[in-house]
Amino acid sequence: MLTVTNLEYRIGGRVLIDNASVQISDGHKVGLIGRNGAGKTTFFNLLTGRLHADGGEITIGTRESMGTVAQEAPDGDTALIDIVLAADKERASLLAESETATDPERIAEIHTRLADIGAHSATARAATILAGLGFDEAAQMRPISDFSGGWKMRVALAAILFAEPDILLLDEPTNHLDLEAALWLEGYLASYPKTIILISHDRELLNKVPNRILHLENGKITQYTGNYDRFEQTKREAEALAAAQAAKQAAQREHIQKFVDRFRYKASKARQAQSRLKMLERMEPIMALSSERAITFQLPDPEELPPPILTMDQCSVGYGDNPPILKDLNLRIDMDDRIALLGANGNGKTTLLRMLAGRLANRDGEMRKSNKLTIGYFAQNQLDELEAHHTAITQILAHRPKWTDREARTHLGAFGFVQDKAETKVSSLSGGEKARLALACICLDKPHILLLDEPTNHLDMDSRQALVQALGDYQGAVILVSHDPYLVNACADRLWLVSDGSCRSFDGDLEEYKSLLLQQRREERRAQKQQKQGEKDPAQNKKQDRKARADARANSAHLRKAAKQAEKQVEKLQSEIDLVNAKLADPDSYGNDTGKLIAMNKKLADLTRDLEDAETAWLEAAEALEEATA
Structure with a gap:
């Protein structure tokens, strides 16, 4: 159990957390919410000890562990799978000790503990987590230095998920993920067996995972039962x-x-x-609860153009002299389109947006568009194009030097910048405010098409809702890449799937796409298993494939016998382990004969190890029999 009592924290003379108290029971999944700058990450740092409170107390159970994603991405020549396996400190320590231990009692204790924590299945569990976060089997064996920063942070996330601390702290875990990995993470966290405290602005995640909401507002923490919708x-x-x-x-x-x-x-x-x-x-005055000021902004309406405003006919696109990333593109965009791009990172979604924005030329085919067409492109690194020393007004005037101060203020007002905010330096704006300012710059030309690549990465919940409303009122076309399922569901009425080197319409909704992903992953695991077992060579022709299946069926009697024998061996070893455990539980065993006790512990360790091997053999035999008789 985690208990926070009268917690206080000040920064620069300002009270950020004011006499906050909360109690989180074991196994609860909690969403921590609040506007950007409210102190959510500070609260996490106080829990982990990275910051020290000015007052109050934080206590957790004596045997409970707390873990969070490493602040710095891992690096070096270590393979991804080994980085994740090393995150379970106890398992790594026990395995290292088992190589040198000589005391039979200690050896027994080590192997018993390894069995208790499921060490025999650790590699498979680590591989499953990495696969869910987008790393195939080959990638898992590559060194971490081969990957970019965003992918390294995925490995850091995989490591803490594998370590499975009693209290798991996650701060915006979907920020470095694509939609596919975010959907997997949602399911994984929903079934996580221990306590989770989650900071997120992803509405779907906050509805699917938490059963409690902590609202941090004006330095106070209020706890609500239920998910985010229930909190609202x-x-x-x-x-x-x-x-x-x-x-x-x-x-x-x-x-x-x-x-x-x-x-x-x-x-x-x-x-x-x-x-x-x-x-x-x-008479004690009753104060009406002050709801935080809602953020609103409005996108400018573009000039009406006749459809279609852009078409592609057999287009392809790529980088340099390398083979094309995407080809056979036959697409059409109208002004009333609301399109979300699906597909794993690396499949070419950003490449397609860059091509549509005119930052990459198509190699083959023909792309036709209206002469009056204007396109606004919000890139993933769009905030980097803002000048830190500018104010919001001077940032606009840098793009429109002939505008008056009043014209700049009027434009900024449509994006929620009023009064003093328009004169605030970019360096002092929050992430959400910077994102709105970047969008204001992009919309100066009143674009007919808005290309948005992960536009919500820096937005809090209210800003995301404001974006949903603004896009709903916008009169131009929207093409969106986002890991936020709520944004996709709320804004898109068409889905395009970017995969296998092309982009095509996906006939279905997001739930159907999620089901397709789950099916594909099952098929991939089945194919990997078949490849490992050597039961099917991909190069075989149909005749050889039929012969292989016929041979497998002919051998099913042998496999059935092997599976039966393996099952009997498991039962025999389990019975022997039960007998030894019964003797060890008998007080009479703890007499003066220390040698007998050591021998029993050594026998238990040997039997436990033999049981693990027997269970593995039984599972392999059962799977082989199932494949042969399928």
């Missing part, structure tokens, strides 16, 4: 109730004050007036 509903109800009570009290105060004002100077009523005046003084 509960908070709205609380705000409405508080507003009604405050209005009722205000009317009551007004009535009493009128009585006092009318009769306080009349001798016959002076005592009653004085009594009511004291009543007013004793």
